[in-house]
Amino acid sequence: METINDFNFPGLPKIVFGAGTFSGLPEIIHSYGRHALIVIGGESLVKSGRWNVLAKQLNQTGLQYKAVSVWGEPTTKTIDAIASEFRKTPVNVVVAIGGGSVIDYGKAIAAMLAEDGTLRDYLEGVGTKKPSGAKVPFIAVPTTAGTGSEATKNAVVCDRKEGYKKSLRHDAYMPDAALVDPELTLTMPRLLTISCGLDAVSQLIESYTSTKADASLDSLALKALSGASEGLLPLCLDRGNDISLRGKMSYAALVSGITLSRAGLGAVHGIAGPLGGLFPVPHGVACGKLLFPVMTFVVKKIIDEKNLVAQKRFADIGRLLTDDAGSEDILCRKTQISKTKCIEICKSNNPAASGGYNNEDYTRGCKQFLDVLNKWTRTLKLPQLSYFGMTAADMAKAISLSDSKNSPAILSKEEMKVILEIIR
Ligand SMILES: [Fe+2]
Structure with missing residues (x-):
């Protein structure tokens, strides 16, 4: 718990x-x-x-x-x-x-x-x-x-x-x-909207799942992430002039600053920092490119390490981004009983579960989380880092300077190398 x-x-x-x-x-x-x-x-x-x-x-x-x-x-x-x-x-x-x-x-x-x-x-x-x-x-x-x-x-x-x-x-x-x-x-060009948006999203994800995350930030981060997930793709695809969606992304960015100041960040920023110091890749592009591969390694590790606290946090985001109300709601719908009664039954049947979750829900939520990031990455198509001048020498130096910051899983230098080879 x-x-x-x-x-x-x-x-x-x-x-x-x-x-x-x-x-x-x-x-x-x-x-x-x-x-x-x-x-x-x-x-x-x-x-x-x-x-x-x-x-x-x-x-x-x-x-x-x-x-x-x-x-x-x-x-x-x-x-x-x-x-x-x-x-x-x-x-x-x-x-x-x-x-x-x-x-x-x-x-x-x-x-x-x-x-x-x-x-x-x-x-x-x-x-x-x-x-x-x-x-x-x-x-x-x-x-x-x-x-x-x-x-x-x-x-x-x-x-x-x-x-x-x-x-x-x-x-x-x-x-x-x-x-x-x-x-x-409103005048932000498309590539800037994508890269800045993915920076804000990665900051919200990394602060919400940080080992320094605290309860006072949780609802702030989740609400901002929910808005960002509604705004990001439409703004970048065909609704760049939609002020309501622009508002959601501005709010997400503002809140990400508040949450990162308190809870810190994770491996995406632990690698993006050195990359930006070595060659002129925009910070948001580096974060956007790193987000999916880094999170894939982090999620695999927290599942292998049976880190249920971290799994629950990633599952929270996965459920939020896919509008999945979880097993309670599915059960409620199937049995047509009230949600409150349903949560009561879920908890009494599974005392170890927190808020009606169980381990299977965590794994499913983590997978949903990665599926959404994968979809965003494939849709938004940021350029590879070699486009910004990244060389093999930059890669080796970046790995030596990178760390996992407050990520719930510590990435090895070997894992960082694999990640950078994917996005180079
Ligand atoms: Fe950032």
Whole structure:
């Protein structure tokens, strides 16, 4: 039987969620002061006309702002340069509007405006200094639905020369506010919708099945996964303009940030991190490619190891994603008795079962889980990793740097090699 693990619940950002909420951004910025540094990425915000509208609104409210554009994944060099330039000017609030990388840029800049020296000194596993947690208030505005960085306390920084992706992390780095407007994701191209969507899904699955999972996150993760499973395929196939489905994916991404911050992640991210440090594969693509093969190994292991607690968690997801109400409902339908009475009978007939489940249900649920992932993988067809420049040398190095994080099954280096050969 599952126990309720100990947990503590550090703060979340002030969250404003909903289609059209972007128009309220100037008011939120204003609540932190009159001097804002706004970090934006690429050109999509400008091309969509939203930047001009926002700039006009900011001017009307009397806010003083400076905007910086960033490209690609966050690097120590760029963050140090921006922080060094803006330490000399008053900045009451940093705002990042963009995908996960732009938000990580903003998060790291907000922190480094309040720290001395170079960002490299504070990176986990790289630097020697601990971040103090001091920072300039930070507002995250995602324009993609994927990383959930709007609700995490770390910024991922990449140095491809040294071959790493490492985090700047502190509880205080959780954004002060997250404005999540699904309308901003309507212009996401198909490949980005797929890769970001699979990143969010893998984060929800890995945090729900993590050895650090706790009861306070369960219903959040399952509800978000349910929405993602409704939205992912139609959005990627033929309903990209459906704002209701975009809302489900934005919600899934937001919740995945909340759950991963608390419960951690598993082997998909334990391998995707090093891959992204070694060659320019988008994080969501790496996660999407790894998801099915990694989960196949993990599920096989937890069944072989008779890890019933983990099996139940994967079975929960399998039943949810296939709308399978389980043996109780089948029995209820067959016998035409009430569900409550049916669960009572199930439990009394099988005292070892938790909530009416039995071991056969677990195995069946795990299989349903893998069947759904297999179907998604076959339908969404992400490119192989060699398309992004992965070489045999990258593969060997990635394996040496990878781990299984908080996965309920630890993958061996040999198993990781098999997985990478499949997706290379
Ligand atoms: Fe991720």
